Amino acid sequence: MRKSRIYLALLHYPMYNKRGEIITTSITNLDLHDISRAARTYGAEGFFVVHPSPKQQGLLQDIMGYWQAGYGAQYNPDREQAFSILKPALDLLQVMDLIEKESGCRPSTVATDAKVHSRTTSYLEMKKKIQEEEQSFLLLFGTGWGISQELMQDCDYILEPVQAGSDYNHLSVRSAVSIILDRLLGECWFEA
Amino acid sequence: MRKSRIYLALLHYPMYNKRGEIITTSITNLDLHDISRAARTYGAEGFFVVHPSPKQQGLLQDIMGYWQAGYGAQYNPDREQAFSILKPALDLLQVMDLIEKESGCRPSTVATDAKVHSRTTSYLEMKKKIQEEEQSFLLLFGTGWGISQELMQDCDYILEPVQAGSDYNHLSVRSAVSIILDRLLGECWFEA
Numbered sequence: 001m002r003k004s005r006i007y008l009a010l011l012h013y014p015m016y017n018k019r020g021e022i023i024t025t026s027i028t029n030l031d032l033h034d035i036s037r038a039a040r041t042y043g044a045e046g047f048f049v050v051h052p053s054p055k056q057q058g059l060l061q062d063i064m065g066y067w068q069a070g071y072g073a074q075y076n077p078d079r080e081q082a083f084s085i086l087k088p089a090l091d092l093l094q095v096m097d098l099i100e101k102e103s104g105c106r107p108s109t110v111a112t113d114a115k116v117h118s119r120t121t122s123y124l125e126m127k128k129k130i131q132e133e134e135q136s137f138l139l140l141f142g143t144g145w146g147i148s149q150e151l152m153q154d155c156d157y158i159l160e161p162v163q164a165g166s167d168y169n170h171l172s173v174r175s176a177v178s179i180i181l182d183r184l185l186g187e188c189w190f191e192a
Numbered sequence: 193m194r195k196s197r198i199y200l201a202l203l204h205y206p207m208y209n210k211r212g213e214i215i216t217t218s219i220t221n222l223d224l225h226d227i228s229r230a231a232r233t234y235g236a237e238g239f240f241v242v243h244p245s246p247k248q249q250g251l252l253q254d255i256m257g258y259w260q261a262g263y264g265a266q267y268n269p270d271r272e273q274a275f276s277i278l279k280p281a282l283d284l285l286q287v288m289d290l291i292e293k294e295s296g297c298r299p300s301t302v303a304t305d306a307k308v309h310s311r312t313t314s315y316l317e318m319k320k321k322i323q324e325e326e327q328s329f330l331l332l333f334g335t336g337w338g339i340s341q342e343l344m345q346d347c348d349y350i351l352e353p354v355q356a357g358s359d360y361n362h363l364s365v366r367s368a369v370s371i372i373l374d375r376l377l378g379e380c381w382f383e384a
Contacts, residue, residue, distance in 0.1 A: 018268075030222050034364045041358050076210075078362045123381040165379055166233050170270045172226045175370035178363070182371045183381060187357055189315040190375075190382050 005103050005136040006185065008039050008177065009048040009095050014151060015144035025144040027056050032063060034174040036082040042185040047086050048095045060088050099136055107136035111155035112180060113146055114169055121157045123183040130184055141177055197295050197328040198377065200231050201240040201287050206343060207336035217336040219248050224255060226366040228274040234377040239278050240287045252280050291328055299328035303347035304372060305338055306361055313349045315375040322376055331372065333365055
């Protein structure tokens with residue numbers, strides 16, 4: 001039995017673009033679907049979609065409304081259930097406050113990146129923490145060309161990249177989230 | 193070192209719709225991107241997008257052309273590299289013939305499904321086969337509400353569902369492919 005509570009945040013700012021400049025990325029519809037479905041499958045408590053722009057927040061509300069109260073909820077109730085854990089937020093501070101209010105404690109932040117960092121935590125180590133520690137963990141996922149270094153360094157933990165040994169390592173954020181949830185929260189398929 | 197060669201096929205026929213009728217689904221753009229990127233990251237030899245309709249094959253060629261020869265290849269060379277392993281096919285028989293021509297042997301077929309079947313192979317067992325057996329394996333992924341029972345039963349192996357113990361098990365095909373590739377072909381992150 002897992003003792004901790006797991007939250008995910010999908011960040012759109014401060015991200016890098018392909019030239020290494022700090023930008024705000026746009027919300028991608030299928031990120032919402034795929035990550036909600038994966039987060040719900042793996043028993044996460046909440047999935048925060050973090051975007052500073054009121055217009056993008058409006059788009060997010062429209063999409064959520066369609067699948068939770070509109071025709072989408074009627075057409076596909078599974079999707080309605082997945083979207084029920086999706087929560088909008090303006091910035092990371094708001095996410096931390098919401099989690100603290102809900103769970104009673106401030107979560108430890110766990111950054112993810114396709115790049116290798118000097119200070120990294122292995123999946124096995126993090127899996128053990130998640131199983132054994134009575135606290136909340138917030139997994140941070142970036143968009144665009146990844147989370148800014150400054151924000152990465154502020155996080156409590158940085159996970160190793162997925163499949164770091166590959167000569168090609170360009171997974172979509174939807175794939176990376178799915179694999180990381182499976183490694184950290186998945187059933188132990190590897191024990192004979 | 194992996195001794196086998198791994199191929200993926202994304203099927204659009206014969207699939208179930210939500211009422212359990214056999215249908216042909218449409219090609220989804222992000223399936224092509226996410227699955228090509230994951231297949232390339234995990235060292236698969238080829239990713240077949242299987243669709244019987246000439247019009248949908250035309251759409252597929254347009255998308256592939258943009259990322260391999262058009263502006264997309266120039267804008268994002270990583271994507272060009274991912275799309276280089278994507279191959280169109282009209283049906284499963286054509287896929288089998290193409291793999292036999294390329295690798296010298298007919299592949300063993302490995303079906304995947306979110307439903308539990310009586311005859312299933314565990315991930316650990318399949319991972320060992322992939323590492324140790326000098327042959328080709330073709331992993332089959334469905335769209336819509338899943339692969340028809342008739343086709344499933346014709347396959348050499350049926351993998352266990354991902355996260356079968358969850359009270360909610362509705363991953364996108366993009367998430368399922370990513371997780372299954374990680375379990376079968378990923379680095380051994382779980383050995384301390």
